[in-house]
Amino acid sequence: xxxxxxxxxxKANVIRKSLTVRPDDFAAQMAYLHEHGYVTVSLYDLVYAxxxxxxxxxxxxxxxxxxxxxxxTQTAVPVMEQYGYTGTIFVITDFMDRGLEAYLTWPEAEALxxxxxxxxxxxxxxxxxxxxxxxxxxxxxxxxxxxxxxxIGAPPRFMSYPSGKYDDVTLKLMRELNLWGGxxxxxxxxxxxxxxxxxxxxxxxxxxxxxxxxxxxxx
Numbered sequence: 001x002x003x004x005x006x007x008x009x010x011k012a013n014v015i016r017k018s019l020t021v022r023p024d025d026f027a028a029q030m031a032y033l034h035e036h037g038y039v040t041v042s043l044y045d046l047v048y049a050x051x052x053x054x055x056x057x058x059x060x061x062x063x064x065x066x067x068x069x070x071x072x073t074q075t076a077v078p079v080m081e082q083y084g085y086t087g088t089i090f091v092i093t094d095f096m097d098r099g100l101e102a103y104l105t106w107p108e109a110e111a112l113x114x115x116x117x118x119x120x121x122x123x124x125x126x127x128x129x130x131x132x133x134x135x136x137x138x139x140x141x142x143x144x145x146x147x148x149x150x151x152i153g154a155p156p157r158f159m160s161y162p163s164g165k166y167d168d169v170t171l172k173l174m175r176e177l178n179l180w181g182g183x184x185x186x187x188x189x190x191x192x193x194x195x196x197x198x199x200x201x202x203x204x205x206x207x208x209x210x211x212x213x214x215x216x217x218x219x
Contacts (some may be wrong), residue, residue, distance in 0.1 A: 001064050001185065001201040002026075006071040008206070020206040023075045029204070029213050030079050035060065038217075039087040042118050043158050045200075047180050050193050061217070063087035064183065064201060066122060066160055068096065068104045077112065086115070090122035090160035090183070093147040106151050113152045120158040121148050130165040137169055142177060158182065171197050189218050 004020040012020065021029075033040075039057040046062060048054040054199060063080070065072060068091035080087060089112065102123045104112075113119050121144035123129070129137045148156045157180040161170065164185030174182055174197050181196040188200025202216040 001041070001066065001183075001203045002076070003066050004069055004071065004206075005065075005067070005076040008118070014207075017145055017207050018205050019057075021097075021204055022206065025206070025210070026076060027079050028210055030083060032086065032210065032214065033085070040080070040087065041182055042086070043088060043183075044118070046191060047196065049158075050191065064160070067090045067092060067126070068109070069102060070104050070106065070108070070203045073108055073112075077117075086117045088118040088120055088158070090120050090158075091121050091148065092124070092126045093144040094124040095126075095149065099104055099190075110151055118158075119152050120156045120160065121145050122160045123162055126162045128162050129166050130161075130167040131159070132169075134169050134173070141173055141179075142171075145177065145179075147192040166198075 002021055003156055005023060005026045006020060006078060007022055008020055010018055036059065038059040038061050040063055041056055041060045043062055045054070045056060049056045063085065064075065065087055068089050072089065072145040076087070089104070091104065091109060096106055096109070099105070109119050124144045125140065127140065129140060145156050159174065159179055159182045161184060163184055166182065183199045183201055184219070185203065186200045189202065191199055204213060204216070
């Protein structure tokens, strides 16, 4: 799980540094994956493997980016594509609709999708879903799904919960909206059919050394 892949901003606090993997560090992480035989797969591939028994490569990894920052096109994307890697970008649709400078444009997202990347919703405005009423959650979830579908020409099947938070209303809507899975910010590498709506990930810390990244990949 990544957020920003870019240099640390001036006077960045501890949280911002943790969320920001610098380009050289990201390049080293992707090089490690390539050198050790890792292959990127999608969350779709994960679901097919769990539900249908479709085989995954022995060294399979899903690379996800939350928020959909514009800098990804200059930093993460070129590095990954030189190895034939693709990832999943969870976008905040209203921010893109408004053309906020920090975020991907829709033409950029559409171009990435055409090259094999997955574009999935991170709600409309990144407000926490947990504790909000059904109408609010439906607006955030369905609204962002419809926007993504309008741009990529296919219904999205996965949701990233803002701040990783969800409640029973969220999980009920996930099923009603025919979403296949939801990703959290909880740490973990074990995925089952029963956990598809609460998928764990490994956060890549922008302040951590490469060895921590390697440990996060597991045995």
